[in-house]
Amino acid sequence: MNGQVGNVHLMQKLNRLKVLSCIRKNPYIVRPAVAEQTGLSLASITNIVSFLIEKGLVVETGFENAERIGRKAVLLKFCPSEHNLICVSISQSRISVSLTDLDGKILQTKDFDFSEQSAKEALLKIKSGISALIAEVDPSKLLGIGIAVSALVLSDGTLAVSSKMRWDKTDLKGELEKEFNKPVFVTDSSVARAHYCNEFVSGENIRSMLFVDLVDGVGAVHFYEGHLNRSVIGEIGHTTVEKDGDECFCGNRGCLEIMCSLERAGEQYKKSGKGKSIDDVIKGYESGEKTAVALLNRAGEYLGIGMANAVNVLNPDAVIINAGQYQGCTAVLDVAIDEARRRIFSALSDGIEFKTAEISDSMMIEGMAQNLCECIFDINFDGEIF
Ligand SMILES: [Zn+2]
Structure with a gap:
């Protein structure tokens, strides 16, 4: 392909992606509004929308409700149901492989028990799950496979x-x-x-969102102006909050995710002779038993220190905490938020909204689908669809 033809193709792809992104973000939009938002001519929009309708990515859905004389414009909407994704979730105890539409609506799932196994064994299970689900769909409609794993993932995957x-x-x-x-x-x-x-919980006017995830350790993710900040790797779980604290599997001591873990509180509760397990320390906390309250409040304080450190670096408008391991005792998160507020620069603290959330597995699959669509509908993706 010579340079000029290559540039024309690149421009065409870029414009198609721009229009698709505009329609995805603005359901029930009319063609003139797409033209206005993308800066493309109405004639180009007409052509591109026809292409996207033919590809099954956009549908026409009724007419605008405008009080003016003349033909009413047709409403456009992203169509998630004509194509499929495979979303694989790998946690410490389970692998689930789901077939979804482009919105992450789950159509079928294969679950596998999984703990203490090697990557090789996991890969065999994932392959068998994907093979079984792929057999159910038209292969040309499957746009991509997403894997979410509780791990630090490098940019090469x-x-x-x-x-x-x-x-x-x-x-x-x-x-x-x-x-x-x-x-x-x-x-x-x-x-x-x-x-x-970012899609469903964060508010409209949030420019900078810090997400703190308390499932399988402590992770942090930063979104800026609605987009994932890929330069933040988010391993706040392995930042030090206590110089001579407990030993962590990463080789350091006093890492946040060890010091604020329920596991640690459970072990210390056991040592104190008050209970035998994590469940006991949670029950003790709820009933106001002094040792349990002291242990979990201490865990909450460590979490607050870790969050304050991240806030002082990233300056978010909102911090959303996914309760994860703390679902049974969310009062600990209030302790963490109080501690964080005490340690954040006072000039930042008033403007920050803290929210807690409980993100289920099916919500995570929706999030994966969002992430996959962003990767597939990106100018750098060299797949066939555009
Ligand atoms: Zn560590």
């Missing part, structure tokens, strides 16, 4: 630090692309949950 699963550097992306010949995007599970919050 390999895993670097994998929480308690302790996998070595694993190339999930390469292995699965070779097997299924579809684009594979690997992301940290916390990023998938944060995508859901």
Whole structure:
């Protein structure tokens, strides 16, 4: 392809993506409004929308409700149901492989029990789940495969630090692309949950959102002006909050995720002779038992220190905390928020809204689908669709 033809194709792809993104973000929009928002001519919009309708990515859905004389414009909407995604979620105890539409609506799921297994064993299960689900759909309609894993994921899709699963550097992306010949995007599970919050939980006027995830450790994700800030890797769980604190699996001492964990509080409760498990310390906390209250408040304070450190670096308007391991005792999160507010620069503190959320597995799948669509409908993606 010569340079000029290449540029024309690139421009065409860019304009199609611009229009698709505008329609995705503004359901029930009319063609003139798309032209206004994208800066393209109405004639170009007409052509591009026809292309997107033919591809099954946009549908016409009724007429605008305008009080003016003349033909009313047709409303346009993103169509999630004509194409499919595979969303794989890998946690410390379970692998689930789901077939979804482009909005992350789950059509079918295969679940596998999974704990203390190697990356190789996990990969075999993932491959068998994906094979079974792919057999159910038209392969040309499957746009991509997303993997959310509780791990630090490098930009090339390999895993670097994998929480308690302790996998070595694993190339999930390469292995699965070779097997299924579809684009594979690997992301940290916390990023998938944060995508859901960015879409559905975060408020309208939030420019900078910090998402703190308390599932399988402590992760942080930053969104700026609605987009994932990819330069923040978010491993606040392994920042030090106590110089000579407990030993962490990462090799350091006093990491946030150890010092604020329920596991640690449970062990100390056991040592005090008051109970035997994490459930006991939570029950003790709820009933006001002094040792349990002191242990969990201490955990909350450590969490608050970690959050304040992140806030003083990122200056968010909103901090959304996914309760995760603290779902049974969310009062600990109030302690954490109070502690964080005490330690944040006072000039920032008043403007920050703290919210708690409980992001379920199905919400995380919706977040994964959002993330996958952003990757697939991106100018750098070289797939066939555009
Ligand atoms: Zn650590």
